[in-house]
Amino acid sequence: MTPTNASNQTITVIRGDGIGPEIMDAALYVLDAMKVGLQYEEADAGMVALEKHGELLPAATMDSIRRNRIALKSPLTTPVGEGFSSINVELRKRFDLYANVRPAKSFPNTKSRFPEDVDLITVRENTEGAYIGEGQMTSEDGQIATLTQKVTRKGSERIVRYAFDLARSTGRKKVTVVHKANILKSTSGLFLKVAREVAAQYPEIECNEMIVDNTCMQLVMRPEQFDIIVTTNLFGDIISDLCAGLVGGLGLAPGANIGADAAIFEAVHGSAPDIAGKGIANPCALLLAVGQMLDHLGKPDDATRLRAAIVATLEAKDSLTPDLGGQCNTMSFAQAIASRV
Ligand code: NAI
Ligand code: MG
Numbered sequence: 001m002t003p004t005n006a007s008n009q010t011i012t013v014i015r016g017d018g019i020g021p022e023i024m025d026a027a028l029y030v031l032d033a034m035k036v037g038l039q040y041e042e043a044d045a046g047m048v049a050l051e052k053h054g055e056l057l058p059a060a061t062m063d064s065i066r067r068n069r070i071a072l073k074s075p076l077t078t079p080v081g082e083g084f085s086s087i088n089v090e091l092r093k094r095f096d097l098y099a100n101v102r103p104a105k106s107f108p109n110t111k112s113r114f115p116e117d118v119d120l121i122t123v124r125e126n127t128e129g130a131y132i133g134e135g136q137m138t139s140e141d142g143q144i145a146t147l148t149q150k151v152t153r154k155g156s157e158r159i160v161r162y163a164f165d166l167a168r169s170t171g172r173k174k175v176t177v178v179h180k181a182n183i184l185k186s187t188s189g190l191f192l193k194v195a196r197e198v199a200a201q202y203p204e205i206e207c208n209e210m211i212v213d214n215t216c217m218q219l220v221m222r223p224e225q226f227d228i229i230v231t232t233n234l235f236g237d238i239i240s241d242l243c244a245g246l247v248g249g250l251g252l253a254p255g256a257n258i259g260a261d262a263a264i265f266e267a268v269h270g271s272a273p274d275i276a277g278k279g280i281a282n283p284c285a286l287l288l289a290v291g292q293m294l295d296h297l298g299k300p301d302d303a304t305r306l307r308a309a310i311v312a313t314l315e316a317k318d319s320l321t322p323d324l325g326g327q328c329n330t331m332s333f334a335q336a337i338a339s340r341v
Pocket of ligand 1 (some may be wrong): 074075076077078088250251266267268269270272274275281282283285
């Protein structure tokens, strides 16, 4: 979607479940300190919405996102056996948020095997393929289970184009197309064919192709060879978690879900029920998603300022949450970041 670049833009804020409200308080504290001129409109989704309004995804929340076109969302707990298979998948489907953009970057003072070598972005197709669970069926006798995997030319073309446009706009040099076309000749085959056609239109950007299983090994052995990865939904889900693991884990992994008419920014992690209410969740993943949101809103200087403050706070090492080996809480971590923006 076109960046809006308006001051006093309103964004929809979904506080979410579990640690959601705690990390959202922290993120908004830092955003307020930055004085970027955003207004917040709160909307409910997930367990909170179920308790208050009797549904997981109220119409008022959908209207708010439709109106504001930008949402900042904390994790949502998906209750087992209620309604949709996942509220997150449902939101992506309803707003056609086709591009799931997940950067993985090495940061100082994290428990990581690659302390400084990783700086890559996984661009994952978000609306089709095996992951959306189309045509799931088990035969009456329970002996056979089936699933429809549908990949379209339109879906493949727009995600690959997104990846190459992202390379262009961010000055990145290389796009790796990850597939399994040797075995999945129809679906992965179509994705690869379309990717080659699109790549030909971006001659200044290096493009290589890699089979998904080899990609996993290469990521662990030599992550520095990757710049942007573009791939189908399920491969992207798995690869982006692998990449989060390379750089120190879930507390540092942000994601953007981007469509033509709306975008939702979130942490990759879930509602962390084991630490909810304790005030010790790491706010960085959601804050890094705020950085992606500021870039998207046409405020790249603010996004850079925020990321620099996060890096400086990680470097200072005196305000870290327990997942990073520190002894501080969510809010004091956020205050330390806010003092540096
Ligand atoms: P999780 O990501 O919530 O937690 C996994 C582990 O990482 C836990 O030990 C947790 O304490 C830790 N962790 C996660 N975020 C952290 C943070 N910011 N700081 C410090 N530690 C952190 O995954 P889990 O337990 O599998 O899922 C819990 C719930 O979250 C489920 O209901 C699931 O459906 C939902 N979920 C929602 C997502 C979303 O809204 N986008 C994404 C993933 C899961
Ligand atoms: Mg996942």
